[in-house]
Amino acid sequence: MIAFDDAQALLARVVSPLGIERIALEEAEGRFLAEPLHAAFDSPRAPVSAMDGYAVCDAATVPGLPLDVVGAAFPGKCFPAPIAAGQAVRIYTGAPLPAGADRVIAQEHATRSAGQVTFDADYGPGWHVRTPGSDFTGGACLLEKGLRLTPGALVTAASADVSHVDVHHRPVVAMIATGDELVSPGTAAALPCAIPDSLSYGVRALARRNGALVKFFRRLGDDVVALAAAAGEALEHADVVVISGGASVGDRDFAKPMFTPHGLELVFDKVAMQPGKPVWFGRARDRWVLGLPGNPTAAMVTARLFLIPLLHKLQGRTVPATEWRRLPLAASLPAVGTRELFVRAQWRPEGLLPATSQDSGAQSVLAQVDWLIRRPPRSGSLAKGALVEATPI
Numbered sequence: 067m068i069a070f071d072d073a074q075a076l077l078a079r080v081v082s083p084l085g086i087e088r089i090a091l092e093e094a095e096g097r098f099l100a101e102p103l104h105a106a107f108d109s110p111r112a113p114v115s116a117m118d119g120y121a122v123c124d125a126a127t128v129p130g131l132p133l134d135v136v137g138a139a140f141p142g143k144c145f146p147a148p149i150a151a152g153q154a155v156r157i158y159t160g161a162p163l164p165a166g167a168d169r170v171i172a173q174e175h176a177t178r179s180a181g182q183v184t185f186d187a188d189y190g191p192g193w194h195v196r197t198p199g200s201d202f203t204g205g206a207c208l209l210e211k212g213l214r215l216t217p218g219a220l221v222t223a224a225s226a227d228v229s230h231v232d233v234h235h236r237p238v239v240a241m242i243a244t245g246d247e248l249v250s251p252g253t254a255a256a257l258p259c260a261i262p263d264s265l266s267y268g269v270r271a272l273a274r275r276n277g278a279l280v281k282f283f284r285r286l287g288d289d290v291v292a293l294a295a296a297a298g299e300a301l302e303h304a305d306v307v308v309i310s311g312g313a314s315v316g317d318r319d320f321a322k323p324m325f326t327p328h329g330l331e332l333v334f335d336k337v338a339m340q341p342g343k344p345v346w347f348g349r350a351r352d353r354w355v356l357g358l359p360g361n362p363t364a365a366m367v368t369a370r371l372f373l374i375p376l377l378h379k380l381q382g383r384t385v386p387a388t389e390w391r392r393l394p395l396a397a398s399l400p401a402v403g404t405r406e407l408f409v410r411a412q413w414r415p416e417g418l419l420p421a422t423s424q425d426s427g428a429q430s431v432l433a434q435v436d437w438l439i440r441r442p443p444r445s446g447s448l449a450k451g452a453l454v455e456a457t458p459i
């Protein structure tokens with residue numbers, strides 16, 4: 067059995083990013099940059115107004131002194147002529163300042179009469195001018211390689227005058243849910259011992275949310291011949307094959323044997339963690355294979371801790387996909403056994419509240435929990451308010 071940190075580190079070490087493609091910014095949300103993104107020019111490129119008001123020469127402007135309004139400046143247009151002492155230009159937010167002007171006075175402090183403007187005594191202290199390069203300078207690296215393109219990052223990229231980005235391919239995921247008892251949700255009530263296949267919905271959603279294209283899905287009983295055939299098909303279609311269930315030591319646990327004819331080589335098998343001990347990771351026919359335990363909470367925890375890092379690494383993420391933060395507990399926690407313990411919790415104003423059920427087969431609490439608390443093996447009990455390491459689930 068491998069320690070949790072070692073298993074995550076091993077996965078990060080053996081997995082390399084997929085190839086690179088160039089795509090339009092329009093299509094790039096959620097993708098990971100394969101190259102750093104640099105600004106084509108300064109932003110703003112010229113001094114621009116931060117307010118609707120009047121551009122003036124500060125040294126020649128005092129409250130109550132009328133100035134001649136000699137034109138209007140709009141965003142996207144350069145004002146044609148310089149202004150001099152005694153003059154002002156009507157200006158709008160984002161417009162380049164006319165040459166000679168160095169300050170903008172907001173229109174709330176202005177009184178217009180005919181072709182002139184005067185200002186009240188309260189127009190200071192703001193100058194309301196954004197200086198060239200005050201946001202970013204030409205050539206500056208605005209987005210690092212490996213960064214995921216969030217809606218905010220797309221704004222940054224477009225503002226740098228970039229239309230296309232180099233990103234890693236999206237990993238294609240195949241999922242096989244195993245278990246004789248599993249049936250499609252909506253059909254179990256009529257079959258006394260059937261169980262709705264629930265976890266494949268969560269795992270596939272998690273994969274999609276983390277950049278994967280889920281292109282293959284089978285729900286199969288515990289028949290190793292049929293499972294091996296499905297494994298072969300999945301390996302043809304996907305970069306990553308995820309298997310749920312059949313990971314433990316039961317007579318019908320075929321998750322690994324179904325890949326034996328395909329040359330499965332294990333990277334790790336069994337991790338000293340709770341829940342999720344039976345999780346395993348390997349390689350077959352040059353594809354990655356991740357085996358998740360059947361218990362739904364154990365499957366979602368291990369998908370969070372291994373599938374997401376795997377998908378992110380394939381897409382070129384350069385920083386660890388699991389970031390632990392120190393946050394206070396909203397209730398006490400008992401001492402930990404010999405395995406790293408992952409406690410499912412909910413964020414409350416007073417801190418992290420552990421879910422009432424910590425059963426690895428629990429399903430109803432999965433809709434409520436949003437954080438995973440990590441507790442080292444053999445650590446002692448903790449009081450309410452103690453700081454723990456946690457990551458969003």
Ligand SMILES: Nc1nc2c(c(=O)[nH]1)N[C@H]1C(S)=C(S)[C@@H](COP(=O)(O)OP(=O)(O)OC[C@H]3O[C@@H](n4cnc5c(N)ncnc54)[C@H](O)[C@@H]3O)O[C@H]1N2
Pocket residue numbers: 243244245247248261262263264265266310311312313314315316319341342343344358359360361362364426427
């Ligand atoms: N003697 C031992 N027994 C078990 C061990 C062990 O070390 N020794 N490990 C336990 C742990 S830990 C886990 S976790 C489970 C996982 O075992 P499997 O991966 O083989 O899972 P299954 O037996 O196939 O299923 C377990 C449980 O989960 C339900 N399940 C499975 N798939 C789904 C699905 N897609 N949707 C909803 N529910 C699912 C299944 O019906 C079972 O109830 O083994 C322990 N046993």
Ligand code: MOO
Pocket residue numbers: 339340341342343344359361364426427
């Ligand atoms: O650890 Mo198992 O993963 O208890 O459900």
